[in-house]
Amino acid sequence: MKYNDSHLHIGDYQRVKDILSNTVFLNKYKLYKAVNPITIKQTKEYLDLINDFFAIPIVFKEINIEQENEFIKKYCKNIKKGIPVELINDNKYFYYYNRIPFFKEHFLLHKFDELNNRSLYYDFLNQNEGYLILHCNDKIRIEYIKKLINMFPKMNIIIAHLGRDTYENTTFIEEVLLEFKNYTNIYFDISTISNIYNIKMALSIIDSSRILYGSDFPYDFNMKDEESRINKINKILTSIDFNNLMENNFNYVKEKVLRK
Numbered sequence: 001m002k003y004n005d006s007h008l009h010i011g012d013y014q015r016v017k018d019i020l021s022n023t024v025f026l027n028k029y030k031l032y033k034a035v036n037p038i039t040i041k042q043t044k045e046y047l048d049l050i051n052d053f054f055a056i057p058i059v060f061k062e063i064n065i066e067q068e069n070e071f072i073k074k075y076c077k078n079i080k081k082g083i084p085v086e087l088i089n090d091n092k093y094f095y096y097y098n099r100i101p102f103f104k105e106h107f108l109l110h111k112f113d114e115l116n117n118r119s120l121y122y123d124f125l126n127q128n129e130g131y132l133i134l135h136c137n138d139k140i141r142i143e144y145i146k147k148l149i150n151m152f153p154k155m156n157i158i159i160a161h162l163g164r165d166t167y168e169n170t171t172f173i174e175e176v177l178l179e180f181k182n183y184t185n186i187y188f189d190i191s192t193i194s195n196i197y198n199i200k201m202a203l204s205i206i207d208s209s210r211i212l213y214g215s216d217f218p219y220d221f222n223m224k225d226e227e228s229r230i231n232k233i234n235k236i237l238t239s240i241d242f243n244n245l246m247e248n249n250f251n252y253v254k255e256k257v258l259r260k
């Protein structure tokens with residue numbers, strides 16, 4: 001099946017292997033254990049199965065952000081596929097490689113509440129009506145995201161993983177969705193959501209034009225499991241909603257960011 005993946009990570013096998021064998025964070029952050037470098041070796045294989053994708057650098061505390069941004073840019077250029085999403089590197093380094101107003105911030109790399117450190121990036125996205133991918137995953141960040149969108153009202157935000165907390169608690173996801181129901185420039189992606197009911201619920205609150213499919217490859221990724229997840233999603237969604245999630249919304253965002 002061909003579809004568009006709005007949330008996947010591209011990393012270098014050797015760099016990831018080196019980080020994982022030397023890191024002191026293995027027991028502190030779940031996502032260190034969620035990456036098996038062998039999966040990274042299968043990147044090309046996975047990318048051949050899908051139509052197009054938004055490519056996010058692989059994230060660890062130890063990475064060199066410039067190096068990863070540069071890596072993604074070249075990678076997408078070489079395979080003539082994929083839209084690079086750049087990691088924000090705080091104001092002191094404001095420059096961007098791809099001339100595409102599409103950034104990601106990550107809780108491993110920034111103190112999330114110190115948003116002034118990233119204001120040049122937000123300003124830029126605001127001016128260009130660009131997109132920012134971030135995590136919600138705890139109550140305090142609901143307020144943070146509201147503050148962001150009030151300060152930078154033309155910026156679009158994609159909340160990863162339906163805003164879930166660590167345990168994919170349905171009540172919490174519902175709370176996040178309801179908080180942002182009326183913010184038309186806030187989108188969600190369904191990467192890593194294993195309980196299909198949570199996706200169904202999301203669609204009962206948020207219009208399907210604001211929900212994007214994502215795999216979060218290579219974090220906790222297994223091709224067979226992902227295929228079966230997609231099949232389950234297909235079964236419970238109307239074909240209009242399914243096509244929006246898997247294809248149309250991606251194309252909409254892609255066109256908007258490439259037009260700038």
Ligand SMILES: [Zn+2]
Nearest residue numbers: 007009216219
């Ligand atoms: Zn991710």
